[in-house]
Amino acid sequence: MLTYIARRILYSIPVLFLSTFLSFIFVSYAGNPLGALRANPRVSQHTLQLVAHHNHLDKPVVIRYFYWLQEVFTHKLGNSLLTFQPIWPDVTRTIGHTAQVIVISESLAILLGVAVGIFSAIKQYSVFDYTFTSLSFLGFAMPTFWLGLLLQILFVDIYLHWNVRIFYTSGLNSPGTTATWSIDRLQHIALPVVTLCVVSFALYSRYMRASMLDVINSDYVRTARAKGLPEWRVITRHVVRNALIPVVTVAALNLGGLLGGAIVTETIFSLDGFGYYFINSLQNSDLYAVMAYLVVTSIIIIVFNLVADVLYGFLDPRIRYD
Amino acid sequence: MSCTGSSIRAFGMTEPTPAHLGPSGTVAPVEQAVDGIIPAPDRLEEATAAAGLELQVRSQWSYARRRFLRHRLAMVGLFGLVVIFGAGIFANFVAPYSPNALDLTNILHGPTSIGHHWLGTDEIGRDYLSRIIWGVRTSLEVGVFVAVVSSIVGLAIGAVAGYYGGLIDNLLMRLTDLVLTLPALAILLTAAALLGQGNQWRVSFILAGFFWTGIARIVRGVFLSLREKEYVEAAKASGAGDIRIMFRHILPNTLGPVIVNGTIAVAVAIITEAALSFLGFGIKPPTPSLGSLTAGGQTNPQQWWLTLFPGLTIVLITLCVNFVGDGLRDALDPQQRRVRA
């Protein structure tokens, strides 16, 4: 198992370098470094050259990649080409906020999804099952941005009509407060959490249901029933645990989609998160910040893919990695 | 006797045509055991004649078609798609107004029967229903383009990787891995922001460049498992070239998953393009896109119809496509044990 993990990590490193290299080349050619400065008609050519030289922008792209790598390791992802400020503090601050939203919504999605999946499977073809199956279809078909927007509009309307603030529709905190786990913060992130939760919930409940059905109809469960165990014990002790295995790995693999969903929800609700940082950097053609986002998220995805595979091997004794 | 498969349920691999068989001209045996009621194929004619029945030979595609047509949800989805996409294709005739006909005296009107603005007007008085219909057309063009191109590319790459194996396979699969480890939406946004220029076809190309990985893997799997089969060896022995083998013998077996995957890809492409346009990086005005129409709703939160209707359209399209995809999957899946009704 450890050799497997080690080998996977070893394979991932060149993949990571290659993907960052290609992203860097692509972003440098297609983008407009110092775009904001260039667009300012009052900035002189002389100054542009000075700034460009200071940031190694007058060197060939490949050399710049290695300068950028050096910045990544020595100065933690380097400086933004827009504000010329360090990128790392922004990254740590915004990732913390995104992590909070994602962790809460994922926990909700997994809990609810698993519960609904279990009951749908146990009571297959019941009203409960059909209702939630239809809701899952709906959940899959629902674009994240639309759901977020509808929720935002709904609560803005409620506020404008009745002047009562149930949930906030933008920002992480009311101005003046910065607490991470206050009622104010929870009121602010409730809507984004719900938005992110819905699609994941649909996914997990479907997977859980299908997996439960697979397990329920398998031989060893039939044996357990034949042994005379009460149904609830069969379900809890034998069925659910085995059925959870694929769901857990799906959850880990879903992370890439979640990060994408975070981009959309943070933009709609103006949350100071990693996705919002990325969108702003992209809008301002802040190339190094964009690269920072791609690098960090690629690492996260690679790690979670590895976690998913290892989890699967860990939980399912039939799987052996060599 | 006809050499197409005469099994009722268990159609798996395409049987080779007689020209490529040995001199005996016997039909290759079916892959899966069936219920035992149906006698072995070479006695089938006798048995049916003895029972006073007529032997109806159906190809596996006709079985697939029958199963598909019996799938209720799929039929509902298909109907929905015909209506929605039909409106999009014939937008010229269906839309009551031109999508750019503005009317500054009539801005931000709710849905009303006055002037046939069934879905209301936007902030410069353009009829929303017409804009949505034209937006559907754009989405349809994007979705179909992405599905077709990514399927072709994925098919080609998966076929080459699976058939030749070895180093080529390794390289291509590492390439696929590379694409998969990148954060999808972020890369798409970056590419669309820097290269897309708001142009519909550029954005479609960018999307297609990401969507081929799924189908490549599936196709590769099929090719890997099938290239060891006896009939492929036999074909090689009788002098068939690689391309011919790939196209004629192995490829048809991948068509099932490719079609299903392609159908789902249409929906995913439409939603992804809508997300890109919503964030401002996809298709830019004046080309109407369901995503940018929804984005218009964000700046006017009190005019709920601006947000509701484009999103609802996307949901409907996706639902219908998913139903149809479900039906296709059930119809084309050889493991299926019953016809879903």
Add this chain to the structure above:
Amino acid sequence: MHRRFWALALVGAAVVALAASATATARSAAQRTAALKAAPFAESWAKVPRTPAGRAAKSVLVFGDEQDPSGFNTLQATQSSAWAQYELSPVIRGAFITDDQGNYIPDLVSSAVANKTSLTYNIRPNAFWNWGGKKLPVTAQDFKYTLDQLLNPNNQVTSNTGYINIDPSKTKITGTKKITFFWNTSCPADKLAAGTCAVGPFVSYRDLFSPVVYPSAALQGLDFNTLWGNCVCGSDGKPISDGPFILTNWTKGSGTTEVVNPFWYGKKPGLKELDWKFTPDTNTEIQAMRGGELDAIYPSPQTALSQLVNQPGLVYNTNRAFIMEHIDVQQGPDSNPLLHQLWMRQAIFLGINRVALIKALFSSYAPGTKPLNSLEYILGPAAKPDFAKWSSAPGKALALLKAHCTGGPSKPTRGNTAIWTCNGTKAEFKYYTTTGNARRATSTLIWQQQLGAIGIQIDPVFQPGPTVLFAQTLPSHKYDLAEYAYVFGTADPSGNDSVYKCGSPGDFTSYCNKTVDKLLASAGTDFNPTTRQATYQKIDQQLAVDLPIIPLYTYPSILVYKKAIQGMQHSNASLSIGPAWNAEDWSWSS
């Protein structure tokens, strides 16, 4: 198997708990280190009352800051963000300050005299620096130091236009409060070509040494390129100011605190403290204004602001920003020859309805926006509505077209498809503008409809702005009509001279009128403000006859503040002073 599963569940729960606490500890750890490094803002913010009434009692005003400054040396290319300048304007002052009408008011200088050979400043006798509590006079040495910094080739200066006209080797300092600069009489050829030297007087001299003059004594030994990266302070780290307020602390990502500077020469400010609270998102700003968490905001114009327009207890003020949206009409050889005819240009101007466009674009959140009817002066008493005679009159436009063309509609008709043909050429023009700009997408549609109604067809071409439209299409003069915006850097009209001068690189429309050139040349050496203004007004009148450019509107600039605040006077963003240009006049009414 069970054990594995429970083990995993425990690990999972632990991970979730860890992640949750990590976000909290990351926050508090970050807060702790942030606290060690820059506790001041958090500390001072904690003392700020949370309600407007409380703040009024303590004479504190909280202003929403949309953009975190990257530093306060706003003359340095990488730190010159707009909000940095807004926050700096009550702290560091310059020779002149521009008021809300675009008038130049002497600030650090009591007077300035310029002529063809020299520029003399008489510095105010009671202008002082407050350096960490020490009172130091503002001296001629500070002006010299500023000039040297801006002319130093190693310094990444945003713009040294005008300063390059000054000869740094010839400066006369008389006493401590009088300095005379001399204009270059000649320049070495290489510097002339590189743009680091210019010959002759710079007529817009009141833009020089504004808005920043550096404290020479306090900045000894500091590098211009890294100056004021996290404070406005001297070489010992103590804050410095020569304005009504002194910047006591700035915490990145949180805000800035400015308190009254007792050594300022002007009248005592009505506020004791001015806080700038970083609120990057406009929606949050809007909610904060409604909820009373902020006292004033200067938001970027957008539709969401409509929520504040009629909010009780707030003043919603719209003014002209110095950003001009206009249509270029190409008169060069590569455009439709019909555009070279004056009557066609007049017909186009008469055919469009700018008021309707402005209503569609801005009525919900910038209700006072009006069409722009002058090109040289944008606002103030000097701006005469020379272009108002071309306001929308489709009937007149149609009469002009009928006189010269055939095949068009008889009256303005919505949805008309008959296009005029004049002298064998169809009245069909390619209309260039930038992609991805919702306002321009809308305006293009509106012009299409309005001009189509009188028989003129325009074909829109959308191009990316910085890389194609501005970089290639406009300089190549290969277009018919183009809509884009000019950002004015100064209230002085000489900033636009290159747009109208024959053959200059900034003259994209190929416009050439010798009379206008002569007037521009005479204004270029005229140091008498009255005659100079008259000359520019004459130029404006001529432009309104020749119509090289069709002015559309100026972007709105929006200032929202609590009704209880007095003294707020709206200024204009692109002049880079910002809303706090008269912060000394602000006070809470009782």
